[in-house]
Amino acid sequence: MNFMRFRENVTIFIYDNRAIASLVINRLVLLFYLFGAAVLIYYHGYSHSLEKNIMLMWIFRRNLDFFIISFISKLFFSISYKKTVRKKINQFLIVSYLSLELIYYWISGSNLLLDLFSFLDIKDYFSLLQFFFIILFFSTLKETSVRLRAIPLNPAALLAFSFLTLIIIGTILLHLPEMTTTGTISWIDALFTSTSAACVTGLTVVDTGTYFSFKGQVVILCLIFAGGLNMLTIATFIGSLYHKAGSLHAAGVIKGFLDTDQTANLQAILRNVVIYACIIQFAGIWLVYFSWGQEVQFANFTEKFYFSLFHAMSAFNNAGFSLYADNLYHEGIRHQYFMHMAVALLIVIGGLGFLVLQDMFAKKNREDRKRHPWKKLLVNTRLVLYVTAALIITGTVLFFLLEHNNALKDYPLHGKLVASLFQSVTTRTAGFNTVDTSILSSPSIFLFMLLMFIGASPGSTGGGVKTTTFAVALKAAWANLRGKEHVEFFNRNISWVYVNKTYAVLFSAVSLIVLFTFLLLIAEPDFNFKVIFFELISAFGTVGLSLGITPELGSTGKTILVFAMFVGRIGSLTLGLALTRRVIYTKYRYPNARLMIG
Structure with a gap:
């Protein structure tokens, strides 16, 4: 008892x-x-x-x-x-x-x-x-x-804070003596490298393959992996916490960051994102592994596997980091066209966006389309695919025409085609290069800057203003010129909310690029406008292509590029939302006024 x-x-x-x-x-x-x-x-x-x-x-x-x-x-x-x-x-x-x-x-x-x-x-x-x-x-x-919903930050600020935290952790780790072969690295170079990796940019101030030890390279790989997924996973994780708490704000978080209405099972979205990323990168490792040519010699299986892993993860996450001093233009691999095609494929897949991949390949979606032939891919998916294909084809043709007797003059015909295709793909936020960028003609450099500014697709590992933003802006301008009141894609109307957001993204991006360029010109007076502008757009678009001036920049110039990479990765509009307060009440309108436009 x-x-x-x-x-x-x-x-x-x-x-x-x-x-x-x-x-x-x-x-x-x-x-x-x-x-x-x-x-x-x-x-x-x-x-x-x-x-x-x-x-x-x-x-x-x-x-x-x-x-x-x-x-x-x-x-x-x-x-x-x-x-x-x-x-x-x-x-x-x-x-x-x-x-x-x-x-x-x-x-x-x-x-x-x-x-x-x-x-x-x-x-x-x-x-x-x-x-x-x-x-x-x-x-x-x-x-x-810690419960994220208890932190007094809006989702945009929380997203920016997560990237900032990742960059700070990476900077501290890369500054440790065992992370470099020399045992020393300046704080600004550690910060620059950490930011470039976390923001999946690829701009470097030191040679990744020789300056960093194996431990340092592993830290860079971890930053690339976390940075490539951070935007998606953080957004979905925030949404899942709100959803669990019964808050309706989860829908706004998911729609804002992932451009999706699938808010019924937020944990499933997060799980699918991580699964897709791991499966694609694992398959990409072996794709790159078996695409190395006989001319590329490795000491053993471990070294070959590690090089394949590093370049596959860097390609899928659109990071552009390479273990070779001259990137993929390095002697011995500049003509490894099968390897270049494997890397290009991973870049394109990573740049499409996980929700596009889910819409295309998820078992449930495929079965629904098979049972109901009238069901098609989402408008967002079709628009991303069409614009991506158009940009790749246009970039390939233009680069081939502009450089076939210049940067590509020593390449065979099939090599010229592959190199042209690769540059068209990599300029949209990947940052690898298989040609000598220092001898490119001015029209090619301008083409690169345009493609870098557009970038990859929403919800992907890439940067830029995004393919859908570019497409909506063009279609809205064309509709306006024709006197149409609506913007339409695939017999579907695009709400003016998205059109206005498009203009906001473009204006914010252009404004920040102008500001950063102006500051960089002041900080680095020894470099001309063309190379400064190219480097800045490459940083802001998280691309990583360079005309060779990044290692020569001073501390102030490197700091400006760090800010440009950070803002370019989280998005200029996201940064604006993070730093501003939303209007509480909008259900009013003043009388109309007439303005002279144009």
Whole structure:
């Protein structure tokens, strides 16, 4: 009887205190995650003696012991042990192993895995611990993260803040001694490289392949991957939090950032975005791997795979970073046309946008169109495909005509065609080059600047003012000149809300480009207007093509380009929304006035 009463009292205590206990545990877990991350940064960022490395590994392992305590505490304060274990199966498996290993360490004084598997060394063991740490972090991220809806920022400001945070983290990591082969890099160069990678631009002030160590290159790859997905994942994640809280603001967030009305299942959209990105990049790695020609020699499979991985991820995310000093114009690969076509394909796919890919290839959508022939692709999808194809074909033809006796004079006919196609594709925010940009004619440079300004499509990994913005602006101008009151695509009317937004995007972009160009001309008086303007549009469009002046810029010039890349990635209109307050009431109109226009 006393036992039953004791059990009842314990149950009541658990029920009454589980909310506050859960909050305390989650905050402690967050602190231990931060401490573990700091240990890893110190371990990988600096060179240490063997004794100090072992000490850091021991500290990191003891840090993991806290997660055993935290998981047991969560079980104690849970209503159903079985339900909690099923819901947190990843944590349960890792904590079970860590507990078993801890007991074994107390008994024998050695590590369980190292005793069981003689072929493992201490570095392999530490790599496994880091893997466990990452799995635990992502499996508890939802529980330990701060509620974003509690932050007093509108979604546009939150998006800008997320990119800013990513850039700052990347800058700190790239400045660590172990990230470069020389052990030193200036803060401005670390900031520039971090911004260029996070904003998937590709402009560089140092050679990525030789200046950065393997660790530094991995940091750049992580920034590229996070930067390519950041806009989509952050927007959808914000929307899912609002949706979960019952807020109607989720629809506005998704429509604003992803240009979609699919707000019924926001978590599914986020999941599809991540799945598409991972699958396409994984397939792209092997596509590039098997497209290297015989002339390109690698030391072993690992080196070839790493080069394929780096260039495939850089291409899909429209980043333009390369491990070669002369980008893809490097001696030995400038005529690897199969490899160039593989990279171009990844650039185009990444530049279409995930929602376009979902509309085209999602199983449900394909089955619906098969069952109902009258159902077609969304207007947004068709417009993106048509404009993308038109820009690629136009750019290819014009570049071939302009440069076949100049930059392409030493190429065979099929090489000229592939190179022309590649430049037409890469100028729309990718930043790779397979020709010598320093000898391009002025008309070709102007063509490049126009394509860089237009950029990729909405909701993609690319930048620029976007293909749909360009198309709507042209169609609206043509409709206005013909006296039509409506803008139409594919027998569908385009609301004037979108037309006005188009004009706002264009005006904001042009205004910022003019401002940044003016400042850059003041800061760098030794360079002429053409190269300054080209570099600025390349930065603002997050392209990464260069006429060779970026490494020669001073600190002020590099800082201006950093701002241009940042604004170009998050979008000039998004920046405006982040810095301004929305009008509360708009349901009024003053009397009409007549103006002389044109």
